[in-house]
Amino acid sequence: MPNLVSNSTPPETATAPAPPGPGSVPVAADDGPAFDIEGFSLWYGPRQALDGITIRIPARRVTAIIGPSGCGKSTFLRALNRMHELTPGTRIAGSLRFFGEDLYAPAVDPVVVRRRVGMVFQKSNPFPTMSIEENVLVGLRLNGVRDRAFLQGRLEESLRMAALWDEVKDHLRRPGTSLSGGQQQRLCIARALAVQPEVLLMDEPCSALDPLATAKIEELIQQLRLRFTVVIVTHNMQQAARCSDRTAFFYLGKLVEYDDTRRIFTTPANPQTEAYVSGRFG
């Protein structure tokens, strides 16, 4: 039974016991790739934005996507939950498998895809008409969850995972937009986590935040990788180096190099990658 077609809520992703990883940070067990992508190309009208991308993004790891502006990294991210389809006139080729299922098969409902592959945007965008609580729970409520105890539990859990609970627990009824910029972004992360997706896509989530708020979100990403697959697009190479396990370098719509983050930043195989990560271009 293909999960993407059914309208049921996604299965609970159980937290695997963390085996002793290579670093000091605990890592979840290796479940194989979350996304298995082969020869994936994407066009906006006549303009090609992605060219033959072949990449396997591991489950329950943080994968960073770096590259200069216009290299297609945001487009690639949006293709992972079919958000690019909002732009009229897009066309794709190649295969994109999500835990073995073809994400672009005709029977697949993009709404269900997005329930399993959540997204956090560059600019925080809490819904202005809703309180903090309503913002977090909107994904569940609008998908028909009514059980009050369950919602209450999910509210606290999501806000705790987003490291926001202690700051907002006494005024959950205040408008979401009354929070500071960094808090709003964490509220958006809590909102995305509340529907318990398997994957969280982050499109430059810290680019509008100060260093303190950025540090909080990076710490949060480290926590999230125990339960979720995280794919993060970033302009900030230190950020990619600090918080990702794997790094992909995109340039002009092509995947130039993809490897363990440490190797990308210390001994990259491709001279272009080396030039970019050392700050000589881009």
Added chain:
Amino acid sequence: MELAAQLSPGGGRQHWRRGLSRGVAVLMGLSALIVMTPLFLVLYFLIRQGASSLDWNFFTQLPKPAGEPGGGMANAIVGTLELLGMAAAIGVPTGVMGGIYLAEYGSATANYWLRFAADVLNGVPSIVWGMVVYALLVVPFKTFSAYAGGAALGLMMVPLVMRTTEEVLVLVPQSYREAGLALGIARWKIITVIVVKTALKGIVTGVLIALARVAGETAPLLFTALGNNFWNHNLGEPIAALPLQIFAYAISPYDDWHRQAWAGALVLMLLILACNLTVRFFSRERR
């Protein structure tokens, strides 16, 4: 120093420029005054001529036959409210849904023609609306009716509400729609619960402006609602309306009726003013 020379006062060119600047400023001040004056003139005359005839009876009694003093426009006031209610029942859902279609669903070609149609309809003279509804609802049923009056006003509201709804929906940032989609929420739920709710103030404002606009219309009611000197007990029959009553009284030869027409105009004006003040209240930024 060239720059200093240019900045220093004196010299024919500088004088001329300053003169021109002052002249244009005065012209703009005058234009502003011309915009403001009619409003105050209208209010001034309505209050001076109408306030004296405004009493409790005006709001509670039916019109008296010609020559008999007293009487009121209770039926016309209620009639206008009933007509506006029916107009809203037709114009608001149709207009709002049309606006949602334009802003959220329509293809470029469909939207081009829809906007074109709505803009043309906005410019259709109101008496033409009356004639169209006369042909559609009065002739086949062989009677003037409140329904026909409400339909005429409601149809006039549709393009107005549609365009303002579209405008405020387009102003809702795309990022809210994206955030909703990324949560795996169905599109129609995002539109109704998130987008429309965010733009609700603007939509209500548009509806009230449209209501205020049609509240004073006389021409579309002439061949539809017709007017009535008594209470309307059946919406399938002719109904009184303030603009119609004002029109009938104003062209009558009786001084008493003229005074009542002024009072009616004042009440109608206050009704529209109330609408506009509510709009102000709704469009005001809170927080």
